[in-house]
Amino acid sequence: MTNYINLDDVEVIAPNFKKRLSGVTSTIIQLVPRQRKLGLNIAVCGAGLPAELPHVRIRDFWKLWFTTKSGDHRIWHARRNIEMLPAIIMRDLLRMKLKIVFTSASQRQHKKYTKWLISKMDSVIATSHKTAKYLEVPNTVIMHGIDLERFSPAKNKQDTKRQLGLDPTKKIAGCFGRIRKQKGTDIFVDTMIEILPQHENWIAIIAGRTTAEHIDFEKSLKSKIDNANLADRILFVGEHTNIENWYQALDLFIAPQRWEGFGLTPLEAGACGVPTIAADVGAFSEIIIENKTGAMTPINDPERMIELTKFYIEDEALLSKHGKHVRHHMETEFSLQKEATAINNTYQETSDSFKG
The missing domain is CATH 3.40.50.2000 (Glycogen Phosphorylase B;)
Structure with missing residues (x-):
């Protein structure tokens, strides 16, 4: 049974709008539990994700017209074009209380459409310095980490x-x-x-x-x-x-x-x-x-x-x-903990810059 939680309690939404398992999906699956352990109320939305992760329902998105209990805008963390576009529509056309963070891993020149999407982001994360060179907007480099408990040397x-x-x-x-x-x-x-x-x-x-x-x-x-x-x-x-x-x-x-x-x-x-x-x-x-x-x-x-x-x-x-x-x-x-901490800090900086 899917673990649905109340959107009222959520600070960050991590969407996954691609059904087939990919590196992006795997990243979300690994990071969200670590981010929650650090005290962040983050939930996922979309297909292809484990039922035990905290999910929010799309039918509850009307609540995004309101801030969190602490008065903050929620963060929407997109990792693909199909996740940036709906966030822009919700924020700019529907005037929902959202700030959008995008993570880019691509190491090639972006098409005009993708450049336009990225230009509308509130914060951008690059997964490497090579990736950062292809971005035409300010960005923060946060490299992927690895679960050092699951992936560890063999005892024998x-x-x-x-x-x-x-x-x-x-x-x-x-x-x-x-x-x-x-x-x-x-x-x-x-x-x-x-x-x-x-x-x-x-x-x-x-x-x-x-x-x-x-x-x-x-x-x-x-x-x-x-x-x-x-x-x-x-x-x-x-x-x-x-x-x-x-x-x-x-x-x-x-x-x-x-x-x-x-x-x-x-x-x-x-x-x-x-x-x-x-x-x-x-x-x-x-x-x-x-x-x-x-x-x-x-x-x-x-x-x-x-x-x-x-x-x-x-x-x-x-x-x-x-x-x-x-x-x-x-x-x-390259610990997963280090990556989760850096991403959570980016969320906080995005919220603080908005308040400023």
Whole structure:
């Protein structure tokens, strides 16, 4: 049963107007409970969100014509165009008591329509400094955080591998996320085909969902793996709700994307004590410390990816050292608590500037 709460008690609304699970949806699901623990009365609205989160009903939006019990305007935190537009209509045409905050993760020139929407925001958050460069309005950079309790190093990596049906004696390189060319899954496969024959103690795992339009792409990868006689060492394990356990089983993570908005996978791997080799897309260069928590490659550069992967898997001491460094880096710089606190502060600053 959905946990509906009274809009009278709500200070912030976090809408989710996209049914299909996405990175934005995942962000809302993780952040809202943390924000509430910090004392913020925040609720969600829309589809595709867990029933246990506090929800508000659209039919109660007439209450937005009135301020909160403390006399403040409510905050509407949009993360997509389809969430900005209705907020602008409610605030500017219907004169409802709203202030609008928008979070942008995009790293490309915005279309005129999107620029117009963003120009109407009361506050704008960028998820990285790269993203901030594409915004033409004042903004605050707040990078995504990671749940350090859910994503944490395995207590015993061999036991974790065994529980997942994997050979506990093998080292594992992983590539997680949707299986498609944009995500560079083919670069990972080509890298493993080149490296694994010379390193018998390593296997590779590909975890993630393949949507209908990318089935042929996945089939081509599996055919290439079969032709290399590596079907028993490059494994497609599908999509899992316990993905943290799969990260815990890894020894090295590879993020070979050709494009990415932000990219949470290096955070998830790092929180589990696994260093990452990543292409220079999204916020990866702002997450990874070169030669300390992982390494960066140019976009779409298979040769450099192979070179760096060999470097890591042939130096187990380095893998272990960087694994410890990356967990500490996540704890100090990328906790979900830090992100939630910074966003709550932005809400407060938005309200205070309005009062001023």
